[in-house]
Amino acid sequence: MYELNEKLRALSAYVPVDASGCVRLDANESFLGLPEEVIAAAKAAIDRIEFNRYPDPAAAELCRAFAGYYKVKPEHVVAANGSDELISVIFSGFLMHGEAFATLEPDFSMYVQGGHLAEARHVAIEKPGWAIDVDQVIETCNKENVRLLIFSNPCNPTSLVLSKEQVRRLVRGVNGLVVLDEAYMDFSNESLLGEKEDFDNLIILRTCSKAIGMAALRLGFAIARPEIANALRAAKSPYNVNSLSQALGAEVLKRPDMLREALERILISRKALLGGLAEIGAEYPGRFILLPGETNFAALDMDGGREVQQELLKQGVAVRYTGGLLRVTCGAPEENRAFLTKFAEILEAAK
Numbered sequence: 001m002y003e004l005n006e007k008l009r010a011l012s013a014y015v016p017v018d019a020s021g022c023v024r025l026d027a028n029e030s031f032l033g034l035p036e037e038v039i040a041a042a043k044a045a046i047d048r049i050e051f052n053r054y055p056d057p058a059a060a061e062l063c064r065a066f067a068g069y070y071k072v073k074p075e076h077v078v079a080a081n082g083s084d085e086l087i088s089v090i091f092s093g094f095l096m097h098g099e100a101f102a103t104l105e106p107d108f109s110m111y112v113q114g115g116h117l118a119e120a121r122h123v124a125i126e127k128p129g130w131a132i133d134v135d136q137v138i139e140t141c142n143k144e145n146v147r148l149l150i151f152s153n154p155c156n157p158t159s160l161v162l163s164k165e166q167v168r169r170l171v172r173g174v175n176g177l178v179v180l181d182e183a184y185m186d187f188s189n190e191s192l193l194g195e196k197e198d199f200d201n202l203i204i205l206r207t208c209s210k211a212i213g214m215a216a217l218r219l220g221f222a223i224a225r226p227e228i229a230n231a232l233r234a235a236k237s238p239y240n241v242n243s244l245s246q247a248l249g250a251e252v253l254k255r256p257d258m259l260r261e262a263l264e265r266i267l268i269s270r271k272a273l274l275g276g277l278a279e280i281g282a283e284y285p286g287r288f289i290l291l292p293g294e295t296n297f298a299a300l301d302m303d304g305g306r307e308v309q310q311e312l313l314k315q316g317v318a319v320r321y322t323g324g325l326l327r328v329t330c331g332a333p334e335e336n337r338a339f340l341t342k343f344a345e346i347l348e349a350a351k
């Protein structure tokens with residue numbers, strides 16, 4: 001009888017919230033579909049795809065479109081099948097067996113999975129009061145001989161953002177590679193994208209799954225200086241981004257005005273969600289703390305958060321409870337209202 005090895009036995013599959021038929025505020029996706037104009041361009045792009053041929057391994061047109069929108073050089077950009085793939089490739093490529101990696105807990109769960117499969121040693125650094133203590137992180141990383149530090153900024157699930165100056169200090173201070181996951185940086189303003197050449201030990205990750213509104217296409221990007229970018233190109237599987245995603249991703253990223261307008265609508269929704277939560281907070285003082293974040297979701301520190309999440313789900317509103325926080329994605333106006341109403345009712349009932 002074949003037996004799975006220890007590292008696989010320790011894993012279980014990621015299970016998203018079962019949100020069918022619900023208001024979906026659980027996965028930090030964009031609530032906006034793609035405009036008609038883009039769908040039409042996508043259909044035209046399909047007609048040009050040679051479906052019997054492998055995709056472009058460099059995803060050159062897509063990387064150029066990404067580089068144009070974010071004002072970086074295409075040679076610094078590597079495209080992948082979601083940032084999830086990049087996380088996996090980075091862990092398997094940049095760590096040797098038994099080497100140490102650090103995460104700043106709570107953070108995105110894929111990091112620990114990647115390190116586990118790479119048979120690396122995990123140094124979990126707790127964040128006091130949810131915020132990153134830069135000096136403490138530098139000290140622990142260097143004392144533990146950490147070869148790879150990975151964290152999200154702004155952070156999922158805390159929504160908090162670390163300033164550019166603090167991130168620079170962190171990248172300069174640690175001896176290992178720093179993987180800076182900027183999945184939510186479209187919603188904030190502390191990106192180090194324009195500066196990656198100032199650091200020899202930095203990889204920045206970006207995704208099309210959040211502000212860009214294309215979670216279904218699975219598109220993630222790594223941005224790093226050429227030596228590191230080339231190493232990633234060599235370590236990934238050659239045909240990792242399928243032709244459809246390459247074509248559609250390029251169509252979308254070539255439309256900066258459309259993207260800025262979508263972002264504007266998401267920021268308006270965030271404002272409504274956070275404003276509504278602040279009002280409820282004033283009505284029910286001491287019941288939860290709303291963290292002052294800069295993402296497309298709200299992070300609530302509250303007793304009984306898991307029970308609130310389950311009660312909301314029963315009532316048709318899907319949110320997530322993760323890392324000790326209730327995490328609520330901002331949605332369409334009526335979705336925000338549905339959540340806010342039910343959330344206030346739950347607090348009232350538990351008075």
Ligand SMILES: *Cc1c(COP(=O)(O)O)cnc(C)c1O
Nearest residue numbers: 082083084108152156183207209
């Ligand atoms: C959503 C998210 C991603 C995106 O992953 P994809 O595989 O590109 O969809 C990456 N990092 C963090 C922290 C996220 O929350």
